[in-house]
Every structure is written in structure tokens, then in C-alpha cells.
Amino acid sequence: MPVRPALSPAIVTAVLLVAVVFLAPVVGQPPAARPGLRKPAMTDTIRATVYADNWFVLYVNGEQVAVDSIAFLPHNVVAVDILPAYPMTIAVMARDNFDPQTGMEYANSQIGDGGLVLAFGDGTVTDGSWKARCVSRGPVGGDTTAPRVESEPIPADWFAAGFDDSSWPAAKEYTEEEIGPKQPYYDADFAGAKFIWSDDLKLDNVVLFRKRVAAPPDGRERTDFRGLNDVVPEGGPRRPGGGPGGGRRGGQRPPAGPGGADR
Numbered sequence: 001m002p003v004r005p006a007l008s009p010a011i012v013t014a015v016l017l018v019a020v021v022f023l024a025p026v027v028g029q030p031p032a033a034r035p036g037l038r039k040p041a042m043t044d045t046i047r048a049t050v051y052a053d054n055w056f057v058l059y060v061n062g063e064q065v066a067v068d069s070i071a072f073l074p075h076n077v078v079a080v081d082i083l084p085a086y087p088m089t090i091a092v093m094a095r096d097n098f099d100p101q102t103g104m105e106y107a108n109s110q111i112g113d114g115g116l117v118l119a120f121g122d123g124t125v126t127d128g129s130w131k132a133r134c135v136s137r138g139p140v141g142g143d144t145t146a147p148r149v150e151s152e153p154i155p156a157d158w159f160a161a162g163f164d165d166s167s168w169p170a171a172k173e174y175t176e177e178e179i180g181p182k183q184p185y186y187d188a189d190f191a192g193a194k195f196i197w198s199d200d201l202k203l204d205n206v207v208l209f210r211k212r213v214a215a216p217p218d219g220r221e222r223t224d225f226r227g228l229n230d231v232v233p234e235g236g237p238r239r240p241g242g243g244p245g246g247g248r249r250g251g252q253r254p255p256a257g258p259g260g261a262d263r
């Protein structure tokens with residue numbers, strides 16, 4: 001019988017602990033040493049809830065995190081889990097339903113209206129502090145006899161965290177009565193959130209929104225997990241996948257129990 005290495009899980013764990021305690025302050029030093037490199041859990045996420053008349057795409061910190069799964073009708077609520085990091089830049093493109101040639105809807109029989117409301121589990125809500133820039137409107141001037149659409153190019157990086165939106169107008173708040181949301185809105189929790197759009201709820205058909213959230217509105221401390229892929233998380237890396245040599249230290253097995261697996 002071959003003799004297995006005599007390192008018990010307990011000893012390996014002890015060695016790792018010693019290494020962490022004595023080496024971490026030296027190796028991990030510098031100024032911006034980030035506390036807590038544990039892996040994020042679902043309890044670190046917040047729920048993002050959005051209702052758009054009629055459609056939206058949502059970006060958080062430059063990454064696309066949600067797309068409305070229904071382009072037109074019925075009016076629906078989309079709720080997804082997101083991992084927040086602050087300051088948090090939220091960017092939304094919302095579209096009213098409209099014919100790209102006329103700006104009207106239902107076979108050019110009427111002018112539809114838009115509307116967006118959003119609430120995050122950290123207390124972030126839509127309101128007049130958001131920026132809103134209309135990039136497509138129609139029928140221009142409300143003219144339904146010779147209807148036409150007016151659009152402008154969308155900046156390539158409009159959703160990026162570093163995009164300069166200082167010249168964008170403030171979003172305008174609208175009441176529930178003005179929007180006339182459908183039942184899914186009432187079935188969700190949008191407490192504290194306001195409906196927003198650009199200046200013309202009916203003629204503005206494509207609107208870009210941006211909001212920078214400096215810190216969690218609910219005041220809760222949250223870990224910043226950005227760059228997690230660039231560090232070794234607490235508990236060590238995942239067990240190597242069985243290649244020649246087995247990975248670390250000549251193929252020793254990582255300690256059993258918590259820490260070895262990709263939790």
C-alpha cells in the first residue's frame with residue numbers, strides 16, 4: 001500500500017491560518033488594502049425592480065444587468081438581483097412603443113406615452129435627481145397629419161460610469177395619474193420611487209437616464225466586490241482540476257470542509 005502524505009486537514013488548516021495571520025499584513029499591505037476578500041453571497045445582493053412603459057435596458061456600473069423581456073404589451077415589472085458597489089452609476093435606456101417612421105403607435109392611430117420607475121433594495125429610487133436625455137421624439141410637434149421622427153446619435157459610452165452627463169437635463173417627475181400604470185406596478189414595491197421621463201411624456205420616445213449613487217441610501221455598510229477576480233478569496237482558490245501535478249504544492253489536497261470549494 002502506498003503511504004499517503006501525513007498532512008491531516010487540521011495541520012494544513014493551521015499552516016494556512018498562520019500564513020494568513022503573519023503574512024497578510026506584510027504581503028497585502030498597502031494603502032488601499034481592501035478588507036474582506038471573501039466571496040460574495042446572495043445576501044450581498046440587492047433586488048433591482050423596474051417598470052417601464054414600454055421597454056428598458058439597465059446598466060449598473062457600466063455593465064448591462066437587465067433587459068425588459070417584453071418589448072411592448074403587457075406592461076411588466078422586471079426584478080433582478082444585482083451586486084452593488086459604490087459609488088454606483090445607474091444608466092437606463094427606456095423606450096415608449098412607437099413606429100420608427102412616425103413616432104405613433106397602433107397603426108399610427110394614436111400617440112403613446114412613456115414612463116419609468118425603478119427601486120433598488122438599497123433604497124435607491126427614481127426621482128427628479130436623475131438625469132434624462134431624450135434621443136428620439138415624434139411625431140415632431142405632435143403633428144399627426146404628416147408625422148415624422150427626430151432622433152440624435154446615442155453616445156457610445158452613455159452607460160459608462162465615467163461618462164460626463166453634466167450637460168444632461170434633470171428628469172421630470174410624473175404622477176401615477178399622469179402615467180396610468182398597469183397592475184404589475186401595484187403588485188411590486190416601488191415605495192418612495194417617482195415616475196420619471198424627459199420633458200414630454202407623449203412625444204419623447206427614447207430616453208437615456210443616469211444616476212450616480214454615492215453611498216447606499218439605506219446607510220448599510222456593504223462590501224465592494226469589484227475586482228474579485230483579481231484576488232485570492234478568503235479560504236483559498238478552488239481545488240485544482242486534476243491536471244498533471246494537481247496544481248499547488250505537488251498535488252496536496254486542500255483542506256476539507258469550508259474553504260476548498262467554489263462557494
Ligand SMILES: [Ca+2]
Nearest residue numbers: 096112113202
Ligand atoms: Ca410616445
Ligand SMILES: [Ca+2]
Nearest residue numbers: 053097112113
Ligand atoms: Ca407607451
